[in-house]
Amino acid sequence: MQRRLFLQLSATAPAALANVIGDVPQYKIVSKYRPEPHKGFPANVVSVHSAKSIDEATEKPDAQVVQQMIARGMTALTGEKTPEAAWKRFFTPSDVVGIKVNCSGAPKIMSNPVVVADIVRNLLATGVKAEQIHIYERFPDQLESVNYGKYLDQKVPIYAVENSRGSVRNYDPNTYVEVNFFGEEDTRSNLIRLVAEKFTKIINVPNMKDHGAAGVTGCLKNIAYGNFSNVARSHSHEKTNTKTFIGTLASVEPLRSRTVLHIMDGLKGVWHGGPFLLRPQFAFFPKKMMFGTDPVAMDRLLLDIIEEKRKSEHANSVWDRSRAQLITDGRSVDPTKNHYIREPGHLEYAGSLGLGEYDIKKIRLQEFEL
Amino acid sequence: MLRLLLATILLFKGEDLTGVLKLPPPGVHYRADVASATTAPWVDANGWRIQRAPGKKVFYHVPAGQAALAMAEAHAYGADAMVKVAPGDEDAYSKMKTFLDQLAPAGPQIGNIAVMDDGSPQAGETLNLLHRKNLLFRIVSAPDPNADLNIKVDKSIPNPLEFAMDVRQKLTDDKRLVRIYGSEVVLANLTGGPGNPQLHLINYGKRPIEGLRVRVRGLYSVRHVASFGAPDAKLEDVANRDGGTEFSVLQLPVYAVIDLQGQ
Numbered sequence: 001m002q003r004r005l006f007l008q009l010s011a012t013a014p015a016a017l018a019n020v021i022g023d024v025p026q027y028k029i030v031s032k033y034r035p036e037p038h039k040g041f042p043a044n045v046v047s048v049h050s051a052k053s054i055d056e057a058t059e060k061p062d063a064q065v066v067q068q069m070i071a072r073g074m075t076a077l078t079g080e081k082t083p084e085a086a087w088k089r090f091f092t093p094s095d096v097v098g099i100k101v102n103c104s105g106a107p108k109i110m111s112n113p114v115v116v117a118d119i120v121r122n123l124l125a126t127g128v129k130a131e132q133i134h135i136y137e138r139f140p141d142q143l144e145s146v147n148y149g150k151y152l153d154q155k156v157p158i159y160a161v162e163n164s165r166g167s168v169r170n171y172d173p174n175t176y177v178e179v180n181f182f183g184e185e186d187t188r189s190n191l192i193r194l195v196a197e198k199f200t201k202i203i204n205v206p207n208m209k210d211h212g213a214a215g216v217t218g219c220l221k222n223i224a225y226g227n228f229s230n231v232a233r234s235h236s237h238e239k240t241n242t243k244t245f246i247g248t249l250a251s252v253e254p255l256r257s258r259t260v261l262h263i264m265d266g267l268k269g270v271w272h273g274g275p276f277l278l279r280p281q282f283a284f285f286p287k288k289m290m291f292g293t294d295p296v297a298m299d300r301l302l303l304d305i306i307e308e309k310r311k312s313e314h315a316n317s318v319w320d321r322s323r324a325q326l327i328t329d330g331r332s333v334d335p336t337k338n339h340y341i342r343e344p345g346h347l348e349y350a351g352s353l354g355l356g357e358y359d360i361k362k363i364r365l366q367e368f369e370l
Numbered sequence: 371m372l373r374l375l376l377a378t379i380l381l382f383k384g385e386d387l388t389g390v391l392k393l394p395p396p397g398v399h400y401r402a403d404v405a406s407a408t409t410a411p412w413v414d415a416n417g418w419r420i421q422r423a424p425g426k427k428v429f430y431h432v433p434a435g436q437a438a439l440a441m442a443e444a445h446a447y448g449a450d451a452m453v454k455v456a457p458g459d460e461d462a463y464s465k466m467k468t469f470l471d472q473l474a475p476a477g478p479q480i481g482n483i484a485v486m487d488d489g490s491p492q493a494g495e496t497l498n499l500l501h502r503k504n505l506l507f508r509i510v511s512a513p514d515p516n517a518d519l520n521i522k523v524d525k526s527i528p529n530p531l532e533f534a535m536d537v538r539q540k541l542t543d544d545k546r547l548v549r550i551y552g553s554e555v556v557l558a559n560l561t562g563g564p565g566n567p568q569l570h571l572i573n574y575g576k577r578p579i580e581g582l583r584v585r586v587r588g589l590y591s592v593r594h595v596a597s598f599g600a601p602d603a604k605l606e607d608v609a610n611r612d613g614g615t616e617f618s619v620l621q622l623p624v625y626a627v628i629d630l631q632g633q
Contacts, residue, residue: 168552169581173607173618180543183535185410185503187543188551188583229552 025241027248028178033196036257039089040293043357043364045301046076049288050370054112054267056285061114061267066289068370070118070263073291076366084125090260091201093127098134098199100259102206102222103142105270108277110146111205115265115289117151119203130155136194138162138226161192162229171229172196177249182236189228195255202259204295208269208286210306212331213240215318215344217275218302219262219295220355224249235340238326243343247350250295256355262298264290271309272335279333284309296356297363299347304360310335318342377445379470381463382429382454390452391423395432396443398555398574410554413574417559418501420447421479421509422487422494427452434459438466438598439574442625445470446559446570448479466624469598473627476570477562481508482547483537484517490525497523499534504558506547518545544613551583556622558584565632566593572625579622590615590630599623 048069054061074086091097099119101111116135123133130153137143140160148158161170171190180187195202206222213235214221224246225231231249234241250256266286273282286305292298307318315335316325320342327337351358399412420428420443427450430440434456441463444451455463483500485507487493500507513520519541527533543549548558548569555575562568569586573579578599589610597603597619603626605617610633619626 164577164580166552167579167581168583168618169620171581173583173616174609183538185554186551190551190583 024244025179025181027244029248029252030178031175031191031253033175033253033257035253038257038260040260041077042294043297043362044077044292044294044366045297045363046073046291046366046368047288047301048073048076048291048368048370049286051287052370053287053289054285059268061112063114063118065370066112066114066267067118067121069289070115070122072368072370073263073289074122076368077291077293083122087122087126091123091126091128093129095128095200096132096134096198097123097128098136098195098202100202100204100222100226101135101137101143101146101148102217102226102275103137103139103146104217104275105207105209105277106142107145109207109209109268109270109275109283110142111207111265112267113146113148113151115263115267116148116205119205119263120152120156124153131157133157134159134194134199136161136192138192139165159194161194166230168229170194175252177228177245177252179245181234181241184233186230186233189230189249191252191255192227195227195258199258201261202255204259204262206262206264208264208266208302208305209274210270210272210310210318211274211342212338213340213342214242214246214346215342216299216303216306216347218264218299220246220250220299220346220350223255223259223262223295227255237328238323238339238341240340240343243346243349246346247353247355250350250355251353259295260293262290262292262295264298264302266290266305269305269309271306271313272315273331273333276331278331282335294356296347296351296358298356300358300360300363301365303344303347318344377448377470377476378450379441379444379467380452381460382431382452385452387429389427391419391426391428393419393428393430393440395430395436396439396574397436398576411575413502413555413557415498415501415557415572415574416443417447417557418494418497420444420449421507422489422497424509430454432456432459435462435576437463438624439572441466441470442572442598445473446476446561446572446625446627448476448561466598469596469625473596474568474629476568479508480547480560480562480564480567481506482518482545483507483541484510484514484520486510486513486520486522488522488524492525492527492530493523496527496530496533499530500537502557503534503538504546504548504550505534505537505541506558506560545587547587549585551585553579553582555579556582560586564588567630569628569630570625571619571622571628573622580620582619582622583616584619585614585616586630587614589613589633591633592617592628593631594629595626596628597622597626600626
């Protein structure tokens with residue numbers, strides 16, 4: 001008998017059966033797409049604050065103030081004199097634009113429909129037809145709970161990807177990241193088919209939130225986990241692979257090139273328990289929006305916002321890797337506890353992939369008060 | 371000796387069951403409220419039991435709504451089966467019977483893992499887990515030098531799950547004959563010859579699967595698709611890539627049989 005033909009019994013632990021070298025799993029990226037040239041503003045972030053942007057009691061935004069915030073943010077980012085000129089730096093009438101909203105905590109926390117409506121208004125003003133603007137999210141129940149249609153031109157498509165949870169039907173079978181984290185059976189995460197085949201540009205509209213696994217969820221997490229199938233498999237027990245998976249997904253073409261603009265809705269945020277709003281007291285109201293083309297730089301600033309808020313609430317740091325903070329059952333409603341070891345290092349890792357600037361000293365922040 | 375899988379599936383009418391292998395009803399249990407190492411649903415499947423008892427007649431006593439699934443399973447593994455259906459399921463039985471009768475007989479079992487089985491319960495549980503992870507095997511009496519992997523399963527196996535995962539790692543995913551993406555409740559079997567294999571896809575879940583990606587090792591073209599409950603079934607995004615054949619199955623209500631042709 002040839003020795004190689006026989007498998008010996010082993011006591012190998014399942015966790016060791018994943019393809020992981022050091023801290024970085026072995027990712028295989030499959031995509032036929034090549035980077036597309038779009039001029040951005042690396043390391044530049046514009047932040048606009050207005051105390052009048054949202055009523056904390058009713059949680060109702062002031063649409064006019066939001067409109068002014070977006071106008072100021074876009075003109076400051078581009079250096080253009082008018083909002084129209086600013087939007088035309090990014091979009092032309094022939095574009096098919098996807099607006100990636102974040103509804104993972106909806107209807108309590110999501111990309112505010114007033115913000116999304118003003119983004120659509122600006123796109124229409126540049127000549128993009130309503131039918132060519134798609135509001136999209138992965139899960140229909142979350143998306144429907146917001147009712148974006150009430151705020152938009154009825155011709156704007158509102159699209160949920162997984163009408164049957166777990167279905168790969170509306171994902172591109174030829175664009176995916178393959179990786180085995182924990183010995184899971186399905187090792188592929190596929191890109192949304194619309195992103196690969198239809199959209200020419202994407203606007204990313206995340207919120208300002210703490211995230212139990214990633215540390216924070218802003219631009220990178222929304223664009224990465226929000227555009228691929230089968231991503232929840234990256235977490236098991238206290239271990240998550242968000243540190244490397246977020247940046248890896250966000251770097252896949254054509255997603256990376258086509259995501260030309262990030263508008264972070266920080267009218268309302270979540271400082272603990274994200275991406276959901278588990279308790280009303282975990283909400284806070286930064287009353288600001290950030291604008292940029294550099295998702296790493298924007299998320300680096302978000303990290304400070306969340307960390308500062310958590311500190312003021314006597315929560316533990318998102319950098320806390322101690323086992324003492326870990327709970328095993330359910331999601332934490334104690335701000336000093338968590339069910340995962342958070343991975344805010346995913347921002348620096350994404351920076352190392354060329355997705356943006358992580359060094360706070362190199363980020364050029366313009367701040368405005370309205 | 372290769373055994374052709376010429377399944378005969380009949381409605382149980384009170385026959386003597388002496389010497390017949392009684393199989394538990396196939397299906398799936400979702401275990402959201404049970405703490406476990408995995409959140410994957412628990413699939414009750416009998417393909418491994420049928421492979422373990424070649425030529426033996428099998429018997430299913432299935433609850434309401436499960437007749438078609440049991441019949442599909444028996445057909446996919448070439449078992450002569452008697453099925454006792456719940457009252458009201460006669461129509462489902464008849465429809466599946468009509469569907470199965472129009473399929474070409476399957477060929478021999480294909481598996482690239484050769485398994486020497488001591489017949490013990492521990493070995494059985496190991497086969498069950500290999501089966502549920504779509505690690506396609508053949509039971510052999512002696513090591514097969516043509517197999518990609520030879521293993522022994524016996525009563526000394528302390529942890530069948532770890533063993534099954536170890537088998538996967540030793541084989542490597544690149545050498546797996548079939549991969550399923552997009553569902554944890556679909557099991558696959560391959561029968562026939564290496565030039566014209568027949569792929570069987572069985573949905574053990576209660577709902578139709580909408581959208582499934584399948585990879586079969588080897589370069590093939592698709593000759594024919596038959597899917598119970600989806601008469602117009604077709605495959606989309608067929609591609610040959612990295613030594614494999616991939617395609618998407620848009621809908622899988624219960625059972626599909628896909629005839630492939632070597633290129």
